[in-house]
Amino acid sequence: MIKRDITDIRLAASGRKRIEWADNNMPVLRIIRERFSKEKPLRNLRMACCLHVTTETANLAITLKAGGADVRLCASNPLSTQDDAAASLVKDFGISVFARRGENNATYYKHIAQVLEHKPQITMDDGADLVSTIHGKFRHLIESIIGGTEETTTGVIRLRSMESKGVLLYPIIAVNDSKTKHFFDNRYGTGQSTIDGILRCTNTLLAGSRFVVCGYGWCGRGLAMRASGMGARVIVIEVDPVKAIEAVMDGYDVMPIAEASKVGDIFVTVTGDINVIRKEHFPKMKDGVIIANSGHFNVEIDIAGLKKISKSDRLIRPEVQEFTLKNGKRIYLLGEGRLINLAAAEGHPAMVMDMSFANQSLAAEYLYTGKSKLGKGVYPIPEVIDKKIATLKLKSMGIRIDQLSKEQKEYLASWEMGT
Numbered sequence: 536m537i538k539r540d541i542t543d544i545r546l547a548a549s550g551r552k553r554i555e556w557a558d559n560n561m562p563v564l565r566i567i568r569e570r571f572s573k574e575k576p577l578r579n580l581r582m583a584c585c586l587h588v589t590t591e592t593a594n595l596a597i598t599l600k601a602g603g604a605d606v607r608l609c610a611s612n613p614l615s616t617q618d619d620a621a622a623s624l625v626k627d628f629g630i631s632v633f634a635r636r637g638e639n640n641a642t643y644y645k646h647i648a649q650v651l652e653h654k655p656q657i658t659m660d661d662g663a664d665l666v667s668t669i670h671g672k673f674r675h676l677i678e679s680i681i682g683g684t685e686e687t688t689t690g691v692i693r694l695r696s697m698e699s700k701g702v703l704l705y706p707i708i709a710v711n712d713s714k715t716k717h718f719f720d721n722r723y724g725t726g727q728s729t730i731d732g733i734l735r736c737t738n739t740l741l742a743g744s745r746f747v748v749c750g751y752g753w754c755g756r757g758l759a760m761r762a763s764g765m766g767a768r769v770i771v772i773e774v775d776p777v778k779a780i781e782a783v784m785d786g787y788d789v790m791p792i793a794e795a796s797k798v799g800d801i802f803v804t805v806t807g808d809i810n811v812i813r814k815e816h817f818p819k820m821k822d823g824v825i826i827a828n829s830g831h832f833n834v835e836i837d838i839a840g841l842k843k844i845s846k847s848d849r850l851i852r853p854e855v856q857e858f859t860l861k862n863g864k865r866i867y868l869l870g871e872g873r874l875i876n877l878a879a880a881e882g883h884p885a886m887v888m889d890m891s892f893a894n895q896s897l898a899a900e901y902l903y904t905g906k907s908k909l910g911k912g913v914y915p916i917p918e919v920i921d922k923k924i925a926t927l928k929l930k931s932m933g934i935r936i937d938q939l940s941k942e943q944k945e946y947l948a949s950w951e952m953g954t
């Protein structure tokens with residue numbers, strides 16, 4: 536039976552067309568869907584998915600269903616749900632969805648519980664909230680769980696922490712660690728969609744601005760590259776000395792956040808860690824600065840601290856909160872500090888989500904058809920699957936590449952030949 540808690544089923548018609556639009560740029564997922572429809576590798580599988588409910592995710596859910604899975608979907612962030620996509624999934628595709636854009640924390644967790652009532656055999660997470668909830672109040676579900684998958688860096692970090700403390704009780708495939716995921720989704724996806732979110736809600740000019748990127752992981756690199764490409768003067772904040780050197784040699788200024796606070800115009804956090812921009816930094820900032828977060832959770836900016844030192848705040852445009860500090864300066868916080876690419880834009884383009892969600896589909900198949908020979912722990916997706924996705928993607932782009940000759944393969948496998 537299809538169950539739901541969504542904003543408005545009447546939005547389905549618009550959602551359906553947008554899902555089709557996304558599908559136009561998801562050729563690898565389409566190939567997998569066509570095979571799944573014939574072979575039904577996920578037959579009778581109960582799945583709980585906690586993902587951003589977007590048109591791209593809709594195509595993933597449709598693919599899993601085509602493979603035979605009985606899917607329930609909830610949101611992995613209260614602000615990222617596209618209500619029309621949710622409505623179409625329910626109405627047009629018969630998939631149970633529990634997600635409303637703007638839901639509060641209590642509803643967010645109620646929806647997770649509704650997805651878990653399904654007694655999933657496989658969990659699919661973006662940020663590890665399903666896994667952490669199961670390991671808390673829903674431990675009775677663990678014995679029937681075959682495994683899970685995790686989409687994002689933050690989730691993988693949480694899961695590795697559970698693994699190292701010996702508390703993770705089932706196997707997880709770290710989809711984020713696939714090359715065809717993080718090289719593209721994290722770098723080019725986050726790079727573009729973060730800028731998209733900032734521009735949609737502020738219409739600010741990037742050219743000539745001092746654009747502060749906090750964190751130089753794959754997401755930070757993509758963001759710095761794209762901001763720079765639009766003429767911003769990029770400053771990178773980083774704690775890892777190796778990454779900091781890379782940022783310098785990539786041509787950016789690198790400095791501590793305390794110094795960047797005095798000169799930046801736009802600040803974006805993408806570290807995955809807590810309290811990166813803190814109470815002591817806000818008063819030093821210039822009047823009118825823009826602050827946003829593109830990391831998974833809304834913990835990177837100390838919003839409670841910002842409220843404490845402000846004399847007033849108001850919503851000046853959708854997703855733009857103006858805080859007036861006691862010293863008179865104004866600070867513009869975007870999207871309540873939640874990931875700005877999904878709060879104010881549509882997330883990563885379908886073209887990159889194609890590879891991420893090809894990984895998710897094939898990881899689910901790998902777990903289910905292997906009937907989990909894997910023990911508890913966090914595992915990468917097998918390299919052959921990663922390579923297969925890359926090959927299909929290149930083919931779909933109409934790009935051909937060379938193959939190693941027999942002689943070249945032998946040379947690479949030999950040690951005798953030198954100069």
Ligand code: ADE
Binds near residue numbers: 587589591592882885
């Ligand atoms: N994460 C980032 N962008 C996304 C999108 N478009 N759909 C689902 N998850 C995402």
